[in-house]
Amino acid sequence: MDKISLDKEIILNAAEEVIRRFGPEKANITDVAKSLKVSHAALYRYYNGKTDLWNAVTERWLSNLHVYSKDILNEDTPADIKLFRLLEDFAEAKRRSSINDPEMFANYLKLAQSSMDVIEKSIQDGINSIKDVIEQGIEEGIFFVEFPKQAAVAVYHATSAFIHPNSFEAVDRKQNIESVVNLLIRGLKNPNK
Structure with missing residues (x-):
């Protein structure tokens, strides 16, 4: 070349x-x-060396992993439905990758142990996406929270167990994801609606 x-x-x-x-x-x-x-x-x-290159590879992989999430954010749907679909996709994206692209998933796990910069950026991107949907829900009168960013952090942490590889093989995984996400959405909804 x-x-x-x-x-x-x-x-x-x-x-x-x-x-x-x-x-x-x-x-x-x-x-x-x-x-x-x-x-x-x-x-x-x-x-600037292998670490820099591997970080860039992982950052791009994470961005591509969440392409469907970006599509969900652009849908013209009510915030509660959008949030359900977004959180479900967050939970399933890494599990799908562990099955369909195991080497890149292993690279992600290795990076997660050694360099938190790329991982932290991905977490913040996820939290910001959740915050945007919560803010949409507030505007629509579906969600009622005073501090959307704080709520987004709580929602992210409440669902983060499902992006951990230890959860990927659970028999009742899908049901557990749906139960937690539905509970979170009910907690965000305006009680007057």
């Missing part, structure tokens, strides 16, 4: 493929450089 055509997106694609091929424990920046037919030094013009 000609060095002139090298850019961050091409490097991210190659790194993702290397992680999928070798797994997050064995993959390294030299493998990425070899797959692109460049020196590993060429990659340092774009990323």
Whole structure:
């Protein structure tokens, strides 16, 4: 590959493929450089080493993981229905990835243990999405809370157990998700409606 055509997106694609091929424990920046037919030094013009590159791969993976959530946020539906669907998608997105893309999910888990910056950004994005729906619900007269951000943090934490890998194989997982989400939505609803 000609060095002139090298850019961050091409490097991210190659790194993702290397992680999928070798797994997050064995993959390294030299493998990425070899797959692109460049020196590993060429990659340092774009990323400050393996950690920086792996963080960028995981950040993009998390963003792609929640594409459906972004579609839900743009739907023209009442806030209670939107919040139910959003929380259900948050719970299922990582479980689906653990099944359909196990190497990238393993990379995410590895990163979660060593670098919280990307993970924290993803958490804040999730909380902000929930806050936006709660604010929509307040405007619609469906939800009644004084502090939407605080409520969003509480809702996120109440449902975060379902994004943990230990919950993925639970026999009553779907029922538990629905029960918790319905309880949270009832707690947010305006009692006068």
